[in-house]
Amino acid sequence: MLKVPEHQVAGHKAKKGLLGPLVDDSGKFYKPLQNNDARGSTELSFYTTLAVTPAIRRFFPDFYGTAVVPASDGSGPHPHLILEDLVSPYAKPSVMDVKIGSRTWNADDSEEYIAKCMKKDRETSSLPLGFRISGVKDSISSWEPSRTFLQKLSAEGVALLLRKFVSSFNAEDSDRDCDFAAEVFGSVLERLVELKAWFEVQTVYHFYSCSVLVVYEKEKGKAKPVVKLVDFAHVVPGNGVIDHNFLGGLCSFINFLKDILQPLHH
């Protein structure tokens, strides 16, 4: 009983003729293994060899192996990673995908891929802000801005968007109430500060084009968010050097959250 995910905000989407992820009713997320390049095998080997402490393991989706299932594009059986469906516990999830790092490529990539990524990093907020919002959605109000709009936001635009993500009043042009800021971003901040401490010392992995995914239920008292890292198709060995690209972008994103939370404490 595989179906197209209802709340996917970033990445390739399954459509007629397009290969994309699928979900089942038991909370599993089936991600197609790309077989046209190394990306699929990179992500598979990342999950199969991931060796971190239990506290850090919580930042990653659960992994249940691989399976050959009918592809979303109707092309027949195709190998998929079986992952935890992070939005499945939520009735009406609010979801945000934030791609971390001012640079989404690394030195070992092909010149063609580097040029493509560099162009996008410069056209979006990645270069100036150290991250870009790849997707966002509020299942209650059906608010789901286009990816192009999101990725190119200025610092002011990102701040407004983040405030809207944690507001209950979603009329386009009004002030944000930020009703959920303390509960949601307070908790996200705690998790990200923990993640930052790990990135300050870990030299095993460099995460290019990887995202922080935030999911929460926009309902008072139930809004504790989940914070996970997703997308490991471009993880490379750190070889004794910290991931300064991810760390810098993460610190920048943390600073945006702090800016929203700080006025609440006055």
Place this chain on the structure above:
Amino acid sequence: MLKVPEHQVAGHKAKKGLLGPLVDDSGKFYKPLQNNDARGSTELSFYTTLAVTPAIRRFFPDFYGTAVVPASDGSGPHPHLILEDLVSPYAKPSVMDVKIGSRTWNADDSEEYIAKCMKKDRETSSLPLGFRISGVKDSISSWEPSRTFLQKLSAEGVALLLRKFVSSFNAEDSDRDCDFAAEVFGSVLERLVELKAWFEVQTVYHFYSCSVLVVYEKEKGKAKPVVKLVDFAHVVPGNGVIDHNFLGGLCSFINFLKDILQPLHH
């Protein structure tokens, strides 16, 4: 009584026919104001408008205004910044210049300048490590590796070079004694952790192509280093965003120092 600095390890050097910095006998450093582009005025306005707390101000050289003095290249009177000569208190200084950041350019630079910087960032350790060693010198042993050699070092090469910088035994192929590691890098680390705390919150300046300069006297009991930021010709406004490029590189450099200090504590 202006003369060519004896211990300059990076930047344009004054030579016959070349414009470079000069020093006097009173501890002042005269840096030519570039008049062929915006760099000189950028650095001048940085020093004249710098508004930070006294604790952070200590990371920057003292600034004494400008003066028109005879240029080092013999072309006659030329405007210079008058700065603190950071090595003047030292009899036989050991000096290291570390250019921080994986990227030495910003989005407002010309395409030509961006291409030039990007090429160099990729050819040197800037891209993989988040910093490159621009120059190093030990005035006792006259050890002064070439800049090209330094800038292209691998992670292992940088670690070895840093160990050599704090060793008293400087024979090229022997083990490093790291006799000065605890005294010098212990103190550098303290200062850089303080600097990092500032970079985690300051959104006023983005420092491209800026260096951390470390100077100390290789003599037991007198080896307390000075740690300063230098070169502000490419500082741009932060506009509410932290300098994630500098911060990431700084964290990477800090991690290299920690790796050298940690075994000493066992």
